[in-house]
Amino acid sequence: MEKKKMETINLNLWYGDKQALYDITMPIYEKKITALIGPSGCGKSTFLRCLNRLNDLIPNVRIEGKVLLDNKNIYDEDVDVYDLRKRVGMVFQKPNPFAMSIYDNVAFGPRIHGVRDKKELDKIVEWALKKAALWDEVKDELDKNAFALSGGQQQRLCIARAIAVKPEVLLMDEPTSALDPISTQKIEELMIELAKDYTIVVVTHNMQQASRVSDYTAFFLMGKLIEFDKTDELFLNPKKKETDDYISGRFG
Template sequence: MPEVKMETKNLNLWYGEKQALYDITMPIYKNKITALIGPSGCGKSTFLRCLNRLNDLIENVRIEGEVLLDGKNIYDEDVDVYELRKRVGMVFQKPNPFAMSIYDNVAFGPRIHGVKDKKELDKIVKWALKKAALWDEVKDELHKNAFALSGGQQQRLCIARAIAVKPEVLLMDEPTSALDPISTLKIEELMVELAKDYTIVVVTHNMQQASRVSDYTAFFLMGKLIEFGETEQIFLNPQKKETDDYIRGRFG
């Protein structure tokens, strides 16, 4: 089996009185892509946000259980949340570049973490944009406002921004749902390439996408993890009837 990078143990979450996650125990393997699938409102994005404590920003959220990163519970009191989010980056559903230049978007994280040297920043920006398969398209326009880019380019810029601080895990919440098919394909190819260096967890409503890009798939339903396994097994030979129904389009 591959090495476990993160894992959740008996993870429960409540929004006020309403329970949204029930006893989620699952591994996330290093340098693999794990897809989270399931109908809208089943807990996928909530689970994803637990992995870098973004739910901390929401009022009345209560969490029980553990989320381990390299064996350490990220909810322990001595965990520095800023340091955690440097290690576990996030790319959101809609491209959300900052209202600044392409260069400054990518340099933003490294600057916050103390990189001041211009040459070093130049190097990081170039490296991250190359990794995000965007460098060739923007290298002569680095000081152009990021909003001048197309939607697909903006999303790749957000990926470049996320990896500029060299995270170990990359969380992606439906990163292609707002994009056209060509941009979607580029992001999918990019995810496969990035998995050589990063552990990736992606929420997707697109069954074909999950089957194309992921190594492992977790099927969520009504806040519960119904089934987890290698993607091929989940899609070709699911063990649970609910998984089979969902994959075959019988509900969801």
Template sequence: MSKLQEKRKSSESGSNIKVSPARQQEMNKGPMKSVFEVENLNLWYGSNQALYEISMQIPQNQVTAIIGPSGCGKSTYLKALNRMVEMVPSVKTSGTIKYNDQNIYKDKLTVEYLRTKVGMVFQKPNPFPKSVYDNVAYGPRVHGIKKRAILDQIVEKSLKDAAIWDELKDRLNENAYSLSGGQQQRVCIARALAVEPDVILMDEPTSALDPISTLKVEELVQELKKKYSIVIVTHNMQQAARISDNTAFFLNGELIEYADTNKLFQNPDDKRTEDYITGRFG
């Protein structure tokens, strides 16, 4: 647990009350602990508004799915969380996004720190044209780890966590481009894990993959949520229903409904959500 989280815990529980470690662990697992708190987020590409007044909390160690039709702002929202959206120069935002109670737009929190703690897996597998090993070791090296023995450990652990170690342990020096699409995507997940983030943002990670690779990635997500908080954008509603704990439905840049996945799919509050999940549009 980071110092910040500890601070937050102690301030929540009051300075006089001692919390047992077991209880504290319980509380960390509790549904109320959130990694992201987004309030009144508006976002513009130039003069086009893409997001309207989004307020949403993202719970720790759970899988949060974001669904919605194409162009509804779900990817934009995801990329706002680690400020990747700023790769587009004309982007402007208002509102607040707090990551572990820190405002991500305040100068004290550099964008490099944020992206170290909030990793990302992209829609299209995007390995570097380097070996599998160098791909996974990229992040640790960027953060200054040079010793081969430590890098070896990180690479092995990350590939194991991404459930691809057994397939690739004898092919670490092969160029990542020679792997299949599904393997490339899991190497990209391993690469994201190697930086030891808290949160992993996944932007339609299976949209370029075949069904078997998709299944493997979905199983992996289930496994990863024990250690990480995961936000996954998907246009595949079955996938959201299968793997997520909470689901948010976006439409035309607005957050229409955000609820427990079972509730949202079985008994949505909003008519538009119902229309979308029953396939009446989208």
């Protein structure tokens, strides 16, 4: 039986008076990749940001319902948001390395969480860059500014930075939308590799990508979860007409 790592229960969200998510109840299984698909503006990224409370940073956002991480509601008052974001990391749509060296980008999180020993930091940086399939390309130029890397390398650096603090869940918001096909393939291979150790939730506009990399897929429309199922089942045998229309290209 697959174990739930996270789960949302009757999750609703408003931006001011405008409701953006409606009663989303959905499991996220441990060490699996869950893809969120649907047309632009359907609530995928908003939902993703609920999973590590990034929406807290937006004024006039109101959230009702529960988001459970190992059966604990992350919106409870006693939850430390910094600790939560260490456990639930995020990789954004556009690569966003910090204006510092490759080494310092990866060491940034561990330093914030108290790692000071140089040997320990060296080990973490090497481990994370290897995990992100970037070590062989940058090991001789770790002091180089991160902006000197290509777009695909920058995105893998951001993944290395996210995993350097050993999160349990990795959220990815369209991580390949700004990348060329070769870089996209590398990131997809990396996601499949990382899912051996991490629970991954990825927002993607690319349905082929969802079918290639994910174990489960959730189809969102107008802020509602229309269908959630194993990826093969959802693409080959959708239960809802809206899902069938979307994946066959009749709208969206």
